[in-house]
Amino acid sequence: MAMTVAELAKAVGGVVVGDGTKVVESCNTLMEATAEQVSLLHNAKYARELDTTRAGCVIVAPGTVKGGGEAGLTLIEAKNAYYAWQQTMVMLHGQRRHESVGISQQAAIHPTAKLGKNVSVHPFAVIGENVEIGDATTVYSHVTLQRGVKIGKETVLYPSVTVYEECVIGDRCLINAGTVIGSDGFSYAQEGGVHHKMPQRGNVRIEDDVEIGCNAVVERAALGSTVVGRGTKIGNLVVVGHNCRIGQGNLLISQVGIAGSTNTGKYVVMAGQAGVNGHLDIPDFVKVGAQAGVMTNPEPNAEIVGTPAMAATEVKRIFLNTLRLPELAKRVKELEKKLGEKPEARSQKPEENSKLETRNSR
């Protein structure tokens, strides 16, 4: 596929600055793009690469570079430059296609399962009793769908996905390799030195247009449903605990963990390795920083970081003061001297020195 810069700008709702007649046919980074390629400046960190890029055209936010800059670049200015880039990538490179392969003779499909039109089932998939699969859905190799699972249409289950009994997955979902939907919540009642397993008799309901990364886990509810809302995107190795209700359009980045019975509003974002306590309510548009530990309910729209997680501005202020602590301690000592105080002996215990050593598993 090839198109002129002017055609591309029109397609993505952008404005050409420079030569709109140039032809571009693919995308690349600023550093590696050639004259036939489109590139993007999204992160200010890479701005200096504009001086040397050979890209035929660069997508930027309006006003980022004046008139193509000294290098005389051809630009497409777009209000949402990243979205313009996404559209360009789709036009010039396309999304992954899933070949229609029909129903493999090497799959194990229960006679009661109902498969829609144009469903693809790859070798060694296992489809259980009363499973229902919508039109044009792809079930890759080594997927297991247990009894009573319902999958919507145009959904893709990548290799080795396991869906436990009675769970429901919507339309146009992408569930990546190794992810497990509907395993039991971690729930035991301790009595007499024994952890008695709490039955987990609910299910998981994943709404439409959800993508889940690899080797993630969404636990089934004890009763009722664990829900993942429409359009939510979940990264690799994320755990969503039992009875959580994750709202619409959330972004849960890799290795996030959310304990049981926590609800999130719309468009909540959790950065990598964040952890959230159980039984919380995370309101709309909250942003949780990487590695944050959320232990209380944040305010709507809050940006929170740290463990325990607090408003980012507050955490920064405290952090900066912490950096100056050694100096503050010195100043207090000075004051004490001036006032004739004899500072108490505060010998540094030697064992404290070893507490922060780099840890490794050997």
Added chain:
Amino acid sequence: MAMTVAELAKAVGGVVVGDGTKVVESCNTLMEATAEQVSLLHNAKYARELDTTRAGCVIVAPGTVKGGGEAGLTLIEAKNAYYAWQQTMVMLHGQRRHESVGISQQAAIHPTAKLGKNVSVHPFAVIGENVEIGDATTVYSHVTLQRGVKIGKETVLYPSVTVYEECVIGDRCLINAGTVIGSDGFSYAQEGGVHHKMPQRGNVRIEDDVEIGCNAVVERAALGSTVVGRGTKIGNLVVVGHNCRIGQGNLLISQVGIAGSTNTGKYVVMAGQAGVNGHLDIPDFVKVGAQAGVMTNPEPNAEIVGTPAMAATEVKRIFLNTLRLPELAKRVKELEKKLGEKPEARSQKPEENSKLETRNSR
């Protein structure tokens, strides 16, 4: 199944407050329960839901609500209310059943493998040379049991579990989908710029009544055995390093990581995302907080939090002082003014401001 409140109370060792003749047939949350349902008040956070619940009966700890409260509820008071609820759930809803399916013709079973009575082997399971499986154990689809693995009786291996050679799993264990038992410990000797792989020639021994969540990993020992003690429950995505000896009745919640050669006592609890250094001894009944980083041996029964992990009470005290640091700094400045000191210029470096930005992977 249906029973009267009086019958239920008797079965769970509780005391009826209110109308014991009511019939209940299932369980639900306080918010959603109907007149034929039992509910539970376990977390004080939900106490106000007692005012509006329509549950036929609520299980509570003794003295939680006086005489059914204003709403005139029927209660079952039980000393261990959560355990009473677990028993109720088992009676009215039951645990998951694993259908007896015999030995699938589509499984690959080595002729030397020894399978007990009533073993179920689902399609595409792979059972290697000299594997032994006890009576009434279920091996789901896509499980791989390598050479010499021994599995006890009434154990369930969910789909896509992999057990490396020579590992041993006890009776009544539940190993959830995607979990790997017995892969090599992370161990290399560096010499000449090369990481030379240390042979890992021990195994893993999982004792009876252990449950392990999804996509977790228990590494095999270099020599001898990595051990998971009887009745221990392990969450999703947990890593237990090589040569660890995890004691009896531990609870290791999702995403915990334990480095090699660490031992734990009885009934140790580690909350989500906690990390534990290698070569440590974690004594009986220690509780490790979520996201804690354990770098030294705690005291028995200690409750530890933070990184490096310390006694929770101590960490709280320091944390509260940290919150007041900006104010403390101001007070020191005041004192200096009063004493005619000229505080040194302590300009805030601008780059420090950016250190705590919300991180995401884009």
Added chain:
Amino acid sequence: MAMTVAELAKAVGGVVVGDGTKVVESCNTLMEATAEQVSLLHNAKYARELDTTRAGCVIVAPGTVKGGGEAGLTLIEAKNAYYAWQQTMVMLHGQRRHESVGISQQAAIHPTAKLGKNVSVHPFAVIGENVEIGDATTVYSHVTLQRGVKIGKETVLYPSVTVYEECVIGDRCLINAGTVIGSDGFSYAQEGGVHHKMPQRGNVRIEDDVEIGCNAVVERAALGSTVVGRGTKIGNLVVVGHNCRIGQGNLLISQVGIAGSTNTGKYVVMAGQAGVNGHLDIPDFVKVGAQAGVMTNPEPNAEIVGTPAMAATEVKRIFLNTLRLPELAKRVKELEKKLGEKPEARSQKPEENSKLETRNSR
């Protein structure tokens, strides 16, 4: 296999202290070794076990124990004792062998796939269109290699590994069970309340001699390649984000997460659960502590810990001051009293007390 201590010392480049004629035949820990076994003292923590060990021979660094010590032990002194031990383990115990089983009739292999000599393919493996596999490589059960994947020679793909289309894995690699190579990067452009999926049309290139643990994920590049450099070793449940370029000889320990477009130099070490922001450059020989959160580029050779990660020495200094904060606050109060100030009321808010409770998922 059995050999004399003298033979062993020669083989590992060490020096015998004591009786070189003793015969040893296997390895064990100091605590459990018998007279026919070799042991190792590597971690000073275990030094007192030298007094009671019955090991026939102990490998130590030169000068660790004078002349065999009071117990009259036979020693092999080796400069790199851990490497000497690794060589000993290989000689006496060997690495895992992968039986040559040929091509299983129960595997699904596309007719266009090209398999080298002595390739082993186990039951229920799936090998797609135009896949190429080098000589003597082992593909275990439930592995999926999608269209166009290229695997080198003498590589081992353990059960349930999934490699997405067009990815490349080198020679002598070990990819452990459940690991996924080449799934899509987490990348969406938000517009109109929708997260539009960014096509991920690059691949992953894993160089020679790489080992990856279980249930890890290496995301494919949006364009170009995500690269894992030669000789790098990656632990369990690690996530390497899209477009990362991981250098040669890195050690990324279990549960590490690296966001997209970050590069690492040579011999970088990241301890367990460390997280690294996207678009960073981590120079050669940097050591990142366990659970550290790296948000800015460190210096070459730096040892960094904490969140946000900073030089370990600096973090220690601040941490020690933090421990003394309650006392510092008291001293400031004393000074204020002395100067006739009336300290403001600083009542401890009760809700702050609950912020650091041990979290668990129930």
